[in-house]
Amino acid sequence: MSILIPNSLARRSFLSKSGLILSGTGVALLSGHDALAKSKSDSANDVDILNVALGLEHEGINAYTLGAKSGLLQKPVLDIAVRFQTDHKEHRDALAATIRKLGGKPVEEKSLAEYAKALKADTLKSQADVLELAVRLELGATNAYLGVIPSLKDVQLAKVAARLAADETLHWTILNNALGKPLPAGGMPFGA
Amino acid sequence: MRRIWRGSATAALALLAAVPFGTSAGDSQRGKQLYESRCIACHSIDENRVGPAHKGVFGRRAGQAEGYDYSPAVKASRLVWNQKNLNRWLANPGKVIPGTKMGYSVSEAKDRADLIEYLKTESRG
Numbered sequence: 628m629s630i631l632i633p634n635s636l637a638r639r640s641f642l643s644k645s646g647l648i649l650s651g652t653g654v655a656l657l658s659g660h661d662a663l664a665k666s667k668s669d670s671a672n673d674v675d676i677l678n679v680a681l682g683l684e685h686e687g688i689n690a691y692t693l694g695a696k697s698g699l700l701q702k703p704v705l706d707i708a709v710r711f712q713t714d715h716k717e718h719r720d721a722l723a724a725t726i727r728k729l730g731g732k733p734v735e736e737k738s739l740a741e742y743a744k745a746l747k748a749d750t751l752k753s754q755a756d757v758l759e760l761a762v763r764l765e766l767g768a769t770n771a772y773l774g775v776i777p778s779l780k781d782v783q784l785a786k787v788a789a790r791l792a793a794d795e796t797l798h799w800t801i802l803n804n805a806l807g808k809p810l811p812a813g814g815m816p817f818g819a
Numbered sequence: 820m821r822r823i824w825r826g827s828a829t830a831a832l833a834l835l836a837a838v839p840f841g842t843s844a845g846d847s848q849r850g851k852q853l854y855e856s857r858c859i860a861c862h863s864i865d866e867n868r869v870g871p872a873h874k875g876v877f878g879r880r881a882g883q884a885e886g887y888d889y890s891p892a893v894k895a896s897r898l899v900w901n902q903k904n905l906n907r908w909l910a911n912p913g914k915v916i917p918g919t920k921m922g923y924s925v926s927e928a929k930d931r932a933d934l935i936e937y938l939k940t941e942s943r944g
Contacts, residue, residue: 672913675890676922682869683860745866767860771923774857778913778922 669780674731676775677722677784680791682734683768684719688712689742690764694757697748704754704805708761711798718791725784758806765799766817768792773818792818845929850937853930861923864941870921876900877935877942881916892918905935 691712694700700708723733743749751757772792779785796817803810854862861870871884881898882889896916898904904915909931912921925931 671918672922675918675920679861679869679920679922686869745863745868747866763855763859766856767858770857771860774923774925778924 670729671731672778673780673784674726674729676778677726677729678731678734680772680775680788681719681722681726683771684715684722685734685736686742686745687715687764687768688719689736689739690746690760691715692739693743693746693748693751694761697751697757699751699754699757701754704758707801707805708757711761711765711801714794714798718794725787755806758802762799762802762806762808765795765802769795769799769817845932845934845936847933847936847940850933850935850940853934854937857923857925858934873938873941875942877905877939879942890918890920892916893920902935905938906931909934 691708694708695705695712726733746760751760769792772788772795776785776788779788858870861868862873864873866872867884867887871887871889873884876884877900879900881896881900882893893916898908898916900908906928908915909925910928911924912919925934
């Protein structure tokens with residue numbers, strides 16, 4: 628499990644109490660003591676936003692599960708999908724840990740059947756259909772993370788949102804390429 | 820000449836009267852594109868996802884998408900999603916309903932107008 632902690636003292640303190648070790652690629656997401664020192668309403672605001680983000684990650688993980696279970700994905704696309712799902716699981720764990728540290732309750736994952744209905748998985752008939760769905764979700768997630776940055780009260784959490792947006796952008800770029808689609812025209816195509 | 824001017828002025832006034840004060844007519848097609856790039860992470864028209872379904876949202880009271888688990892703040896709100904309220908909401912959700920789960924905002928007025936026009940279109944069907 629990776630945790631996001633902006634303040635080195637807070638990080639050392641938290642890690643020493645929890646025994647948690649950051650993975651090599653893991654990032655410190657938790658805004659520990661600094662955030663807790665802020666007003667309760669500011670923390671509650673950030674927890675609500677992080678919980679929406681966690682909901683996105685739950686859905687993303689399940690979307691990749693639906694894609695993998697569909698039998699429509701072939702190697703190497705299947706391997707890429709599994710790798711991206713692993714990234715989303717890391718995001719999920721970091722977000723959930725951060726929400727708990729801020730005193731919130733992480734939103735729970737729904738059933739795979741509920742995600743299948745919401746995402747209209749029954750309409751997926753080919754690898755391209757699965758990729759189109761994944762591209763849509765990754766683009767939406769990129770823009771969602773960029774879009775909540777101004778609403779986060781803790782600047783370190785805003786940085787985290789930007790890093791998560793970068794991950795989603797990476798996913799989008801690879802998947803878009805796999806579909807043979809061109810790059811967007813012009814600079815700054817995301818978040819506007 | 821004066822008659823022509825009067826005719827043009829009357830037409831212009833009629834056009835102004837058709838657009839609610841403080842808003843501009845949006846472009847539904849562009850609104851759809853914006854919806855599919857910015858809102859699609861959490862919302863869809865037909866299904867509740869991370870956010871509530873949007874079918875029929877225009878003109879509806881806040882917190883009424885069937886089966887969606889709203890925040891207590893939105894549930895308690897008496898707001899109706901008309902042009903003015905949607906515009907305020909999209910500009911700053913937390914200011915309109917403090918305690919909402921939605922932290923995403925749309926800063927450009929033109930983008931908000933286009934999104935609202937698209938939601939209006941989807942609410943008709």
